[in-house]
Amino acid sequence: MDYFIYDGSFQGLLTAIYEAFYSKNQVGGILREDEYQPAFFANKIPVEADLQKSDQLYLAIKNKISPQSLRKIYYVFLSEKKETGLLIYHYLRLGFKIGRKIDSYLNHELVARLNQLSGKVSREAHLLKGLLRFRKIEGGVFYAPFEPDYNIITLLAAHFARRLADQDWLIHDKRRGLAAVYNREEWLLTDMVNLPDLRLTEEEKHYQRLWQSFYQHIAIEARKNPRLQVQNMPRRYWKYLIEK
Amino acid sequence: MDLLDKLSILADAAKYDVSCSSSGSSRKNTPGGIGNGARTGICHSWSDDGRCISLLKILFTNYCIYNCTYCINRAGNERPRAAFTPRELADLTINFYRRNYIEGLFLSSAVLRNPDYTMEQLLKTVRILRKEYKFNGYIHLKAIPGADLSLIFEAGKYADRMSVNIELPTRQSLKMLAPEKDFTAILTPMKNIGQAIRQNQEEKKKYRKAGPFVPAGQSTQLIVGASPETDYQVLKVSENLYGQFNMRRIYYSAYVPVNKDSILPALKSPPLLREHRLYQADWLLRFYKFRADELLSEEKPDFDLELDPKANWALRHLEYFPVEINKADYELLLRVPGIGVKSARRIVTARRNGSLSYYDLEKFGTVLKRARYFITCQGKYYGGIPIREDLVKSRLLSAGDRQQLSLFSQE
Numbered sequence: 176m177d178y179f180i181y182d183g184s185f186q187g188l189l190t191a192i193y194e195a196f197y198s199k200n201q202v203g204g205i206l207r208e209d210e211y212q213p214a215f216f217a218n219k220i221p222v223e224a225d226l227q228k229s230d231q232l233y234l235a236i237k238n239k240i241s242p243q244s245l246r247k248i249y250y251v252f253l254s255e256k257k258e259t260g261l262l263i264y265h266y267l268r269l270g271f272k273i274g275r276k277i278d279s280y281l282n283h284e285l286v287a288r289l290n291q292l293s294g295k296v297s298r299e300a301h302l303l304k305g306l307l308r309f310r311k312i313e314g315g316v317f318y319a320p321f322e323p324d325y326n327i328i329t330l331l332a333a334h335f336a337r338r339l340a341d342q343d344w345l346i347h348d349k350r351r352g353l354a355a356v357y358n359r360e361e362w363l364l365t366d367m368v369n370l371p372d373l374r375l376t377e378e379e380k381h382y383q384r385l386w387q388s389f390y391q392h393i394a395i396e397a398r399k400n401p402r403l404q405v406q407n408m409p410r411r412y413w414k415y416l417i418e419k
Numbered sequence: 420m421d422l423l424d425k426l427s428i429l430a431d432a433a434k435y436d437v438s439c440s441s442s443g444s445s446r447k448n449t450p451g452g453i454g455n456g457a458r459t460g461i462c463h464s465w466s467d468d469g470r471c472i473s474l475l476k477i478l479f480t481n482y483c484i485y486n487c488t489y490c491i492n493r494a495g496n497e498r499p500r501a502a503f504t505p506r507e508l509a510d511l512t513i514n515f516y517r518r519n520y521i522e523g524l525f526l527s528s529a530v531l532r533n534p535d536y537t538m539e540q541l542l543k544t545v546r547i548l549r550k551e552y553k554f555n556g557y558i559h560l561k562a563i564p565g566a567d568l569s570l571i572f573e574a575g576k577y578a579d580r581m582s583v584n585i586e587l588p589t590r591q592s593l594k595m596l597a598p599e600k601d602f603t604a605i606l607t608p609m610k611n612i613g614q615a616i617r618q619n620q621e622e623k624k625k626y627r628k629a630g631p632f633v634p635a636g637q638s639t640q641l642i643v644g645a646s647p648e649t650d651y652q653v654l655k656v657s658e659n660l661y662g663q664f665n666m667r668r669i670y671y672s673a674y675v676p677v678n679k680d681s682i683l684p685a686l687k688s689p690p691l692l693r694e695h696r697l698y699q700a701d702w703l704l705r706f707y708k709f710r711a712d713e714l715l716s717e718e719k720p721d722f723d724l725e726l727d728p729k730a731n732w733a734l735r736h737l738e739y740f741p742v743e744i745n746k747a748d749y750e751l752l753l754r755v756p757g758i759g760v761k762s763a764r765r766i767v768t769a770r771r772n773g774s775l776s777y778y779d780l781e782k783f784g785t786v787l788k789r790a791r792y793f794i795t796c797q798g799k800y801y802g803g804i805p806i807r808e809d810l811v812k813s814r815l816l817s818a819g820d821r822q823q824l825s826l827f828s829q830e
């Protein structure tokens with residue numbers, strides 16, 4: 176059985192799947208290095224990300240299956256869950272057989288699993304589009320730390336590049352040591368473990384106080400409902416909220 | 420008075436308006452500008468009462484010349500008063516937005532000096548935001564009843580959503596609890612905004628370049644429990660508003676006793692469950708093609724607090740059930756308790772590829788706890804009990820409504 180090992184990037188994953196399609200042996204797994212566990216009879220094949228191959232597969236998914244499927248596959252990749260490589264591989268095999276109709280096979284095992292997982296990632300991204308908080312630090316950059324369950328930083332960066340287009344910002348996934356940096360023109364992804372100096376400006380403290388005060392005053396005492404609050408806004412996201 | 424005090428006073432005074440939605444706008448950012456709309460809306464936080472905070476919901480001022488009985492800002496109340504300047508408020512909005520605290524601004528106001536003057540202040544604020552600051556985030560603006568229509572129309576060019584609150588569902592209640600307000604003065608701007616929205620939609624079809632006018636539609640709010648109307652009366656009012664005024668959404672606000680007044684009801688706590696039932700029924704009107712008369716009647720004018728309106732309807736109409744999942748059309752699927760818009764769509768999509776079994780439904784995440792008493796899959800019934808009103812009802816009650824109830828009762 177062949178086990179294709181990729182570097183953890185989306186291009187790497189697509190390249191590995193591309194190679195797997197041409198494999199004569201049975202495909203046992205499409206794995207990141209850290210997922211791989213040596214076993215008897217396993218034929219380990221390291222794959223280097225190849226832009227041409229990954230692009231080719233990317234376009235084939237988009238045109239021969241559907242843009243929707245492509246988006247879902249990307250989200251599933253971002254989930255970083257175990258075994259997603261193989262799930263995507265099998266999903267694509269089915270997809271290339273039946274085309275865009277695959278999106279309507281909601282009761283098919285593979286489709287159901289893919290939808291479920293991509294749904295989770297999409298929900299967290301949506302939630303954090305609201306819950307992410309920027310702080311203006313000395314030097315004028317707006318800094319937003321967070322620790323998401325899934326690797327959604329690219330989804331957020333794209334959103335904020337459209338929205339907060341005229342300010343410098345930096346979104347920092349502290350859990351993964353990743354940052355998206357934006358300079359009013361474009362954003363790019365980089366490794367970032369620690370940051371130099373995060374002193375807040377006086378102006379920043381002023382607006383934080385205003386926001387905290389707004390937050391307290393907007394709640395109706397007679398309707399207090401902490402259970403509903405946590406149900407909507409799970410506690411693990413409170414750490415970086417200014418108001419909590 | 421410093422900004423922090425103003426903000427505290429004027430947020431506090433705005434909180435009884437329950438709307439905070441930021442949906443319906445797909446406004447794009449402009450070059451050099453800031454902000455855009457998110458069509459489905461985004462919640463940025465949830466306050467201690469569990470409600471979504473999406474917009475900077477605030478009053479321009481709480482100085483008021485009127486004395487509406489149910490309102491905390493009534494002229495006769497002794498409370499701290501404040502007013503922003505348009506510039507202060509525009510700066511606050513932008514700075515909150517830059518930090519991603521909010522989707523935009525929901526600006527309302529008590530009536531300072533006169534309706535025209537108040538409306539002009541609101542207009543100044545949004546003009547600064549849209550024109551000077553190139554702000555393309557969400558703006559929900561209150562139309563002040565009695566203000567000149569030309570002011571209201573201009574505001575509509577900048578706002579994504581506008582609203583005029585009816586507050587009380589009938590002329591009589593309004594007369595009793597808000598004697599200086601006049602039903603016609605409330606309905607007039609509503610009607611005009613509704614017409615202008617329709618006109619704008621048609622213009623847009625003809626010439627692409629027609630500017631936006633209240634693209635996210637208009638909304639209004641009804642207070643529930645401050646006046647003696649039944650649920651049936653309230654729902655009838657809603658139905659008319661949706662039909663006649665091109666209304667996008669109606670909000671129901673459980674009356675919170677803020678003033679002591681002999682003509683107001685003495686409630687121990689706000690009628691939250693009743694409010695919840697009205698929202699459910701409102702949903703049925705908008706997305707499930709129910710009519711108010713199907714849900715309630717003169718004889719049975721109030722919702723069952725135990726069971727939601729759809730389940731209630733189904734139990735009274737068992738002749739429609741069970742429906743076969745593989746045959747029933749979309750509208751009928753929507754009438755099955757436990758099957759919502761999402762599930763109904765999924766069923767219709769998936770069954771194109773072949774007949775669906777009970778387990779297929781489970782696989783794509785349709786929750787069948789309630790639906791199973793009302794459906795068959797490939798001819799088989801999975802309810803396990805005869806379809807009889809009393810039996811099904813008791814199962815439904817143990818299946819989930821209890822949990823929901825506790826969410827809407829007080830801790």
Ligand code: SF4
Nearest residue numbers: 483485487490493529
């Ligand atoms: S006009 Fe509005 S703010 Fe003034 S008392 Fe009436 S409801 Fe309250």
